[in-house]
Amino acid sequence: MSSPNPGPELPPRIARIRFRAWHRGTREADYMIGCYFDRFHGDWSVEDVQWFEDLLEEEDHDILAWALKTQDVPARFDGPLMARMQALDYVDIPR
Numbered sequence: 001m002s003s004p005n006p007g008p009e010l011p012p013r014i015a016r017i018r019f020r021a022w023h024r025g026t027r028e029a030d031y032m033i034g035c036y037f038d039r040f041h042g043d044w045s046v047e048d049v050q051w052f053e054d055l056l057e058e059e060d061h062d063i064l065a066w067a068l069k070t071q072d073v074p075a076r077f078d079g080p081l082m083a084r085m086q087a088l089d090y091v092d093i094p095r
Helices: 012-022 027-043 046-056 060-067 080-087
Strands: none
Touching: 012 027, 012 046, 027 046, 027 060, 027 080, 046 080, 060 080
């Protein structure tokens, strides 16, 4: 699966992150994490990009649980970026 709208050419680091965000292994994780990346990465600082890269190293079931608030978010991921993920208003599921 790939993002529905790949957009313009991305720098290599961001392109790798985008690929990883959209190729998680489950459709649910692909849409949640991939849509989050597509919607917000353009406004991220270098530190935000690193936060997201670190998040991508975590298991999908943990990321989903943190976003759905069914599991406590570890301190290293808690903050405004996770709060934005928890809003879940960025997911655009093609029909």
